[in-house]
Amino acid sequence: MMEPPVDLTSLRLEPGEHELLVARILAAAGSELERRAGRIRPGLVLEAWSRPILAFAASIVVMAAATYVWTSQTLATEDPVATTLAEELSVPTPVSWWVTEGREPTTEDLLVWIADAGR
Amino acid sequence: MGPSDAEVVERCRDGDPVAFERLVRRYAGRAQAVAMGVLADSDEAADVCQDAFVTALERLDGLADPAKFGSWFLSSVRNKAIDVRRSARFRKQVALDDLRPMVSDDEPARDANRAQLRTRLVAALQTLPDREREIVILHDVEGLKHREIAEHLKTPEGTVRYLLSRARGLLRERLDPELLRDLT
Numbered sequence: 001m002m003e004p005p006v007d008l009t010s011l012r013l014e015p016g017e018h019e020l021l022v023a024r025i026l027a028a029a030g031s032e033l034e035r036r037a038g039r040i041r042p043g044l045v046l047e048a049w050s051r052p053i054l055a056f057a058a059s060i061v062v063m064a065a066a067t068y069v070w071t072s073q074t075l076a077t078e079d080p081v082a083t084t085l086a087e088e089l090s091v092p093t094p095v096s097w098w099v100t101e102g103r104e105p106t107t108e109d110l111l112v113w114i115a116d117a118g119r
Numbered sequence: 120m121g122p123s124d125a126e127v128v129e130r131c132r133d134g135d136p137v138a139f140e141r142l143v144r145r146y147a148g149r150a151q152a153v154a155m156g157v158l159a160d161s162d163e164a165a166d167v168c169q170d171a172f173v174t175a176l177e178r179l180d181g182l183a184d185p186a187k188f189g190s191w192f193l194s195s196v197r198n199k200a201i202d203v204r205r206s207a208r209f210r211k212q213v214a215l216d217d218l219r220p221m222v223s224d225d226e227p228a229r230d231a232n233r234a235q236l237r238t239r240l241v242a243a244l245q246t247l248p249d250r251e252r253e254i255v256i257l258h259d260v261e262g263l264k265h266r267e268i269a270e271h272l273k274t275p276e277g278t279v280r281y282l283l284s285r286a287r288g289l290l291r292e293r294l295d296p297e298l299l300r301d302l303t
Contacts, residue, residue, distance in 0.1 A: 002283070011241070021168060025169050026136070029139060033134045036176075
């Protein structure tokens, strides 16, 4: 059979004692709480860095696109450049024809070329 | 009711002082009772409580399941109190004079009576075997259930009931009859 209890409630912390104990503990834990609050966590670092990095990347993309558009427009307004091998080599016009047409010069072509060259 | 232990512990991990205060208010009384059960000395018990809370905060990242903070923390309080008891056992026998009464300015007479009563109760509790003293304080002072004490002490519930009854019997034998009449 269970013995009846002795009243031990006077050993409980009174409200004032409880508050005192809480205050002591909070004061003792202050530096550790500050350390934790100031601690750098990987998640927070990524979060902090992701936005500036994305903004930087976006600005690079915009600059690259703008450069591309500007360059395209500039090239479009300039004189057309030589696009064939004969023109690149600056050979006389009749020769470039032969080359681009892939044929051998006829006697008539040679006479015309000699006459032009003599002028 | 408020947020669960798991939620509060997560916020404490980030150094939230409001969350930590909530945790302290939730467990300070029980921690004091656990330490008091081992040490039977309210000043030493308060020191152990303070130390245990700070240590728990420092080691909070190692707590795998924040929902189990209560049992994890109270085990730590008990272990710290046992360490103190071992270190103090041979250098100090707590004399009645060492148990300083807490007297406030508001109600000095009432507080003096209460302090005297505490002193006599603590003196009687100190004569109990360690396990019996822990159980009677956890049950009759802090109001823990048999099952909770059994889990905390890792002891079968039936054993807790038996030791509680035995502790109360021993306490009756060791309190003077006049005081015992007031307390029962």
